[in-house]
Amino acid sequence: QVQLQESGPGLVKPSQTLSLTCTVSGGSISSGGYYWSWIRQHPGKGLEWIGSIYYSGSAYYNPSLKSRVIISVDTSENQFSLMLSSMTAADTAVYYCATTDTNGFIIYWGQGTLVTVSS
Amino acid sequence: QSALTQPPSASGSPGQSVTISCTGTSSDVGGYSYVSWYQQHPGKAPKLMIYDVNKRPSGVPDRFSGSKSGNTASLTVSGLQAEDEADYYCSSYAGNNNLVFGGGTKLTVL
Numbered sequence: 361q362v363q364l365q366e367s368g369p370g371l372v373k374p375s376q377t378l379s380l381t382c383t384v385s386g387g388s389i390s391s392g393g394y395y396w397s398w399i400r401q402h403p404g405k406g407l408e409w410i411g412s413i414y415y416s417g418s419a420y421y422n423p424s425l426k427s428r429v430i431i432s433v434d435t436s437e438n439q440f441s442l443m444l445s446s447m448t449a450a451d452t453a454v455y456y457c458a459t460t461d462t463n464g465f466i467i468y469w470g471q472g473t474l475v476t477v478s479s
Numbered sequence: 480q481s482a483l484t485q486p487p488s489a490s491g492s493p494g495q496s497v498t499i500s501c502t503g504t505s506s507d508v509g510g511y512s513y514v515s516w517y518q519q520h521p522g523k524a525p526k527l528m529i530y531d532v533n534k535r536p537s538g539v540p541d542r543f544s545g546s547k548s549g550n551t552a553s554l555t556v557s558g559l560q561a562e563d564e565a566d567y568y569c570s571s572y573a574g575n576n577n578l579v580f581g582g583g584t585k586l587t588v589l
Contacts, residue, residue, distance in 0.1 A: 395576075397578075399580075405582075405583075406482065406568060406580055406581065406582040406583040407517075407525065407568050407570075407580040407583070408580065409570075409577070409578040409579065409580060412576065412578070420575065420576035420577060422480075422577070423480060423577070424480075456524060456525075460578075461530070463513045463530065463531055463572065464511075464513045464515065464570070464571070464572035464578050465513070465515035465527060465530035465531070465570070466515070466517070466525070466527060466570070467527060467536075469524035469525055469526075470524065471524055472524055
Protein backbone atom coordinates (compact mmCIF):
# COMPACT_ATOMS: atom_id res chain seq x y z
CA GLN A 361 0.00 0.00 0.00
CA VAL A 362 1.35 3.38 -1.02
CA GLN A 363 1.85 5.89 1.79
CA LEU A 364 2.45 9.60 1.37
CA GLN A 365 3.87 12.07 3.86
CA GLU A 366 3.90 15.84 3.46
CA SER A 367 6.72 17.91 4.93
CA GLY A 368 7.41 21.61 5.05
CA PRO A 369 6.87 24.74 7.10
CA GLY A 370 3.65 25.20 9.01
CA LEU A 371 3.97 28.98 8.95
CA VAL A 372 4.75 31.18 5.97
CA LYS A 373 4.94 34.98 5.85
CA PRO A 374 2.84 36.93 3.35
CA SER A 375 4.47 37.34 -0.07
CA GLN A 376 6.81 34.42 0.58
CA THR A 377 6.94 31.17 -1.41
CA LEU A 378 5.61 27.98 0.13
CA SER A 379 7.65 24.86 -0.49
CA LEU A 380 6.24 21.45 0.42
CA THR A 381 7.58 17.98 -0.29
CA CYS A 382 5.72 14.70 -0.44
CA THR A 383 7.67 11.52 0.26
CA VAL A 384 6.21 8.35 -1.23
CA SER A 385 6.73 4.91 0.32
CA GLY A 386 5.38 1.51 -0.59
CA GLY A 387 5.52 2.30 -4.29
CA SER A 388 7.72 3.95 -6.87
CA ILE A 389 6.82 7.20 -8.60
CA SER A 390 8.90 6.14 -11.60
CA SER A 391 6.86 2.97 -12.16
CA GLY A 392 4.31 5.12 -13.95
CA GLY A 393 0.58 4.59 -14.21
CA TYR A 394 -0.36 7.31 -11.75
CA TYR A 395 -0.25 11.05 -11.37
CA TRP A 396 1.01 12.68 -8.20
CA SER A 397 -1.12 15.54 -6.98
CA TRP A 398 -1.44 18.40 -4.55
CA ILE A 399 -4.84 19.31 -3.16
CA ARG A 400 -5.71 21.84 -0.50
CA GLN A 401 -8.59 22.48 1.86
CA HIS A 402 -9.22 25.89 3.36
CA PRO A 403 -10.34 25.79 7.01
CA GLY A 404 -13.92 24.56 7.17
CA LYS A 405 -14.19 24.58 3.38
CA GLY A 406 -14.11 22.19 0.45
CA LEU A 407 -11.31 20.59 -1.51
CA GLU A 408 -9.36 22.39 -4.24
CA TRP A 409 -7.15 20.63 -6.77
CA ILE A 410 -3.85 22.49 -7.12
CA GLY A 411 -2.13 20.38 -9.75
CA SER A 412 -0.66 17.02 -10.73
CA ILE A 413 2.57 15.69 -12.17
CA TYR A 414 3.56 12.50 -13.98
CA TYR A 415 6.87 10.75 -13.32
CA SER A 416 8.14 12.10 -16.63
CA GLY A 417 7.81 15.62 -15.29
CA SER A 418 4.70 16.64 -17.24
CA ALA A 419 2.72 18.90 -14.90
CA TYR A 420 -0.84 20.19 -14.99
CA TYR A 421 -2.19 23.03 -12.89
CA ASN A 422 -5.48 24.50 -11.75
CA PRO A 423 -6.00 27.49 -14.06
CA SER A 424 -6.83 29.71 -11.08
CA LEU A 425 -3.43 29.02 -9.50
CA LYS A 426 -1.30 28.35 -12.54
CA SER A 427 0.61 31.64 -12.43
CA ARG A 428 1.89 30.91 -8.90
CA VAL A 429 2.40 27.12 -8.87
CA ILE A 430 5.25 24.84 -9.77
CA ILE A 431 5.10 21.09 -9.12
CA SER A 432 8.26 19.05 -9.61
CA VAL A 433 9.25 15.42 -9.19
CA ASP A 434 12.44 13.75 -7.97
CA THR A 435 12.24 10.08 -8.91
CA SER A 436 15.63 9.31 -7.34
CA GLU A 437 14.26 10.36 -3.93
CA ASN A 438 10.72 9.11 -4.68
CA GLN A 439 9.41 12.57 -3.86
CA PHE A 440 7.42 15.30 -5.50
CA SER A 441 7.17 18.91 -4.47
CA LEU A 442 4.95 21.97 -4.52
CA MET A 443 6.02 25.57 -4.74
CA LEU A 444 3.35 28.26 -4.37
CA SER A 445 4.54 31.84 -4.65
CA SER A 446 3.17 35.17 -3.43
CA MET A 447 1.39 33.59 -0.49
CA THR A 448 -1.45 35.49 1.17
CA ALA A 449 -3.82 34.75 4.03
CA ALA A 450 -6.17 33.26 1.46
CA ASP A 451 -3.66 30.45 0.94
CA THR A 452 -3.97 29.30 4.55
CA ALA A 453 -5.15 25.70 4.23
CA VAL A 454 -4.42 22.05 4.84
CA TYR A 455 -2.29 20.84 1.95
CA TYR A 456 -2.57 17.20 0.91
CA CYS A 457 -0.39 15.20 -1.44
CA ALA A 458 -2.08 12.33 -3.20
CA THR A 459 -1.83 9.52 -5.74
CA THR A 460 -4.16 10.06 -8.66
CA ASP A 461 -5.34 7.51 -11.18
CA THR A 462 -5.24 8.41 -14.86
CA ASN A 463 -9.05 8.61 -14.73
CA GLY A 464 -8.71 11.38 -12.16
CA PHE A 465 -9.74 9.69 -8.95
CA ILE A 466 -7.56 9.92 -5.88
CA ILE A 467 -6.49 6.56 -4.54
CA TYR A 468 -4.18 7.48 -1.70
CA TRP A 469 -3.97 10.63 0.41
CA GLY A 470 -1.30 11.94 2.71
CA GLN A 471 -2.37 12.95 6.19
CA GLY A 472 -2.27 16.62 5.24
CA THR A 473 -0.25 19.49 6.63
CA LEU A 474 -1.67 22.80 7.84
CA VAL A 475 0.03 25.84 6.36
CA THR A 476 -0.77 29.20 7.92
CA VAL A 477 0.12 32.47 6.24
CA SER A 478 0.80 35.15 8.80
CA SER A 479 3.40 37.76 9.61
CA GLN B 480 -13.18 25.93 -14.19
CA SER B 481 -15.90 26.32 -11.55
CA ALA B 482 -16.48 24.06 -8.59
CA LEU B 483 -19.15 21.40 -8.95
CA THR B 484 -22.40 22.16 -7.11
CA GLN B 485 -23.43 20.04 -4.13
CA PRO B 486 -26.13 20.69 -1.53
CA PRO B 487 -24.47 21.91 1.69
CA SER B 488 -26.31 19.39 3.82
CA ALA B 489 -28.26 16.15 3.73
CA SER B 490 -29.73 13.97 6.44
CA GLY B 491 -31.49 10.72 7.11
CA SER B 492 -32.39 8.36 9.92
CA PRO B 493 -30.56 5.09 10.51
CA GLY B 494 -31.62 2.48 7.98
CA GLN B 495 -32.90 5.05 5.51
CA SER B 496 -31.40 6.01 2.17
CA VAL B 497 -30.07 9.40 1.22
CA THR B 498 -28.90 10.73 -2.14
CA ILE B 499 -26.41 13.55 -2.64
CA SER B 500 -26.26 15.33 -5.98
CA CYS B 501 -23.30 16.84 -7.78
CA THR B 502 -23.98 19.14 -10.70
CA GLY B 503 -21.41 20.24 -13.22
CA THR B 504 -21.32 21.01 -16.91
CA SER B 505 -20.74 19.24 -20.19
CA SER B 506 -17.06 20.08 -19.75
CA ASP B 507 -16.69 17.97 -16.66
CA VAL B 508 -19.41 15.71 -15.18
CA GLY B 509 -21.40 15.49 -18.40
CA GLY B 510 -18.40 15.02 -20.64
CA TYR B 511 -16.65 12.12 -18.94
CA SER B 512 -17.46 8.99 -16.96
CA TYR B 513 -14.81 9.96 -14.44
CA VAL B 514 -16.78 11.10 -11.41
CA SER B 515 -15.52 10.10 -7.97
CA TRP B 516 -16.82 10.54 -4.43
CA TYR B 517 -14.92 10.96 -1.18
CA GLN B 518 -15.89 10.64 2.47
CA GLN B 519 -14.16 12.84 5.02
CA HIS B 520 -14.50 12.57 8.77
CA PRO B 521 -13.43 15.55 10.91
CA GLY B 522 -9.68 15.98 11.08
CA LYS B 523 -9.04 13.13 8.66
CA ALA B 524 -7.96 12.89 5.06
CA PRO B 525 -10.68 12.12 2.51
CA LYS B 526 -11.33 8.49 1.55
CA LEU B 527 -12.28 7.27 -1.90
CA MET B 528 -15.79 5.77 -1.90
CA ILE B 529 -16.79 5.68 -5.58
CA TYR B 530 -14.79 6.08 -8.78
CA ASP B 531 -15.60 6.07 -12.49
CA VAL B 532 -19.19 7.12 -11.61
CA ASN B 533 -20.32 3.83 -10.06
CA LYS B 534 -17.37 1.62 -9.09
CA ARG B 535 -16.54 0.81 -5.49
CA PRO B 536 -12.98 0.30 -4.26
CA SER B 537 -12.31 -2.84 -2.32
CA GLY B 538 -13.50 -2.50 1.25
CA VAL B 539 -16.23 0.08 0.62
CA PRO B 540 -19.64 -1.28 1.65
CA ASP B 541 -22.13 -1.91 -1.14
CA ARG B 542 -24.47 0.45 0.69
CA PHE B 543 -22.65 3.15 -1.25
CA SER B 544 -23.55 3.53 -4.91
CA GLY B 545 -23.04 6.11 -7.63
CA SER B 546 -24.79 7.14 -10.80
CA LYS B 547 -24.83 9.90 -13.38
CA SER B 548 -27.39 11.47 -15.67
CA GLY B 549 -26.33 14.26 -17.97
CA ASN B 550 -24.39 16.88 -16.04
CA THR B 551 -25.46 15.58 -12.62
CA ALA B 552 -23.88 12.76 -10.66
CA SER B 553 -25.34 11.25 -7.51
CA LEU B 554 -24.13 9.32 -4.50
CA THR B 555 -26.67 7.15 -2.69
CA VAL B 556 -26.06 5.79 0.77
CA SER B 557 -28.54 3.03 1.64
CA GLY B 558 -29.16 1.59 5.08
CA LEU B 559 -27.67 4.64 6.79
CA GLN B 560 -25.43 3.93 9.74
CA ALA B 561 -24.07 6.28 12.38
CA GLU B 562 -20.54 5.99 10.98
CA ASP B 563 -21.73 7.35 7.63
CA GLU B 564 -22.04 10.79 9.19
CA ALA B 565 -19.30 12.78 7.46
CA ASP B 566 -18.62 15.29 4.71
CA TYR B 567 -18.88 13.98 1.16
CA TYR B 568 -17.18 15.49 -1.87
CA CYS B 569 -17.62 14.73 -5.54
CA SER B 570 -14.91 15.24 -8.12
CA SER B 571 -14.76 15.04 -11.88
CA TYR B 572 -12.17 14.96 -14.58
CA ALA B 573 -12.48 18.26 -16.44
CA GLY B 574 -10.35 17.70 -19.53
CA ASN B 575 -6.71 18.69 -20.19
CA ASN B 576 -5.63 16.68 -17.13
CA ASN B 577 -7.61 18.99 -14.84
CA LEU B 578 -9.71 17.96 -11.88
CA VAL B 579 -12.55 19.80 -10.20
CA PHE B 580 -14.20 19.17 -6.82
CA GLY B 581 -17.63 19.92 -5.46
CA GLY B 582 -18.13 22.18 -2.46
CA GLY B 583 -19.00 19.28 -0.19
CA THR B 584 -22.13 17.99 1.55
CA LYS B 585 -22.39 17.42 5.28
CA LEU B 586 -24.35 14.21 5.87
CA THR B 587 -26.07 13.97 9.22
CA VAL B 588 -27.48 10.71 10.55
CA LEU B 589 -30.42 11.71 12.71
